[in-house]
Amino acid sequence: MSDKVSRRSFLKVAITGAVGFALGYGAGWFLGSSINHARIVELMREIEELKSLKIKPTFEGKINIYNWSYYINEALLDVFAGKTGISRGEIVYDVFEDPAEPLAKLEAGRSGYDVIILPDYCVHYAIKRNLLKEIDLSLIPNFKFVDEEFKNPPFDPGNRHSITYMWGTTGFAWRSDLVPEGVVSLRQIFDPNAGFLEKYKRKITMLEEALEVVVSCKVFLGRNINDWSDKTLEEVKEVLKRQKQYIAAYAGTSVYYEGLSSGAIYVAHSYNGDIMRLWSDKPETKDKVKYRVPEEGGTKWTDNLCIPKDSQHPITAHEFINFLLDPVVEAINSTYIGYANPVSASKVFIPEDILNEPAVYPPDEIRRKLWFLPMLTEEEKRKLDALWEEVKIS
Structure with a gap:
């Protein structure tokens, strides 16, 4: 399990709250990347459109998220707050270093979280022990953007309990x-x-x-x-x-x-x-x-978005998952953290030097053989x- 932990430990660099930094030069520490100005403008316009959307009346006014450390562009949490109308202070974001930590919380009951990111083998374990809530895909219209290769995985047939976050x-x-x-x-x-x-x-x-x-x-x-x-x-x-x-x-x-x-x-x-x-x-x-x-x-391998069985804010949890699957949001996130996401539609916004790095995105002829x-x-x-x-x- 220690190797599974280490594969994203390189992400431990200071995260800034500036979306512009994340888009323009956030990948620089990773591959010396930069996105051209037109892409930055387009992405920022999309963010403003996201912020202009109004909160749905069925939302609970809070969400608690549990993720690997340094595994998201935290500026996106501000965008989600602007999109939904939820107070930023009501978006609790905690991190772990080892997947044994969220599994222990799930098994103890009353985890206190609404969205947890788990590796594929942990999803399989959690499903067998009835620790996860079933996902209502009708509440996640952006699931349509997820590539077919990440749908119906062997560890979670039908994506009943998980959706790929990064891979x-x-x-x-x-x-x-x-x-x-x-x-x-x-x-x-x-x-x-x-x-x-x-x-x-x-x-x-x-x-x-x-x-x-x-x-x-x-x-x-x-x-x-x-x-x-x-x-x-x-x-x-x-x-x-x-x-x-x-x-x-x-x-x-x-x-x-x-x-x-x-x-x-x-x-x-x-x-x-x-x-x-x-x-x-x-x-x-x-x-x-x-x-x-x-x-x-x-x-x-995949890391996956899951909703704990004891989630107190499941509607907001579904909306957060849906938000992360938006192609523009996926591009912002992948560009910043340097990992591949499951939404090919996001690639138009991702710098070519990241897309062409086989350590991140294997060539198509190899990807078909994974x-x-x-x-x-x-x-x-x-x-x-x-x-x-x-x-x-x-």
């Missing part, structure tokens, strides 16, 4: 000064006969999360990621055992973050957010550390744990 990928990062050919295919990573593993022996790390590694190996073998047959798992196990003699470690963020920075690690199976954090923390690494999803595809990690049954989890234990001790 990212799992792929491979490498030091381009040390690995000039880069990582293009999973064959480089899993097949010793390709020569890549031998060439960079003990300079490659794989994620320590078993499911990420096993699913990637299944894709390399041409198997369905939901195939948990003994035959397929035996094939996966043999590939991973052969690979293990070449890699440096199964590593978490702290290991490959520092290793890529120093050059001690050449290639790392990694989350895109960790690499963007590295670029933000150490700008000199931007030209040396590259990231991409292999041509066969990679994991697509997958959600499967939600495991108890039996499948048992098989995964047994396989992983055998590989680690081999």
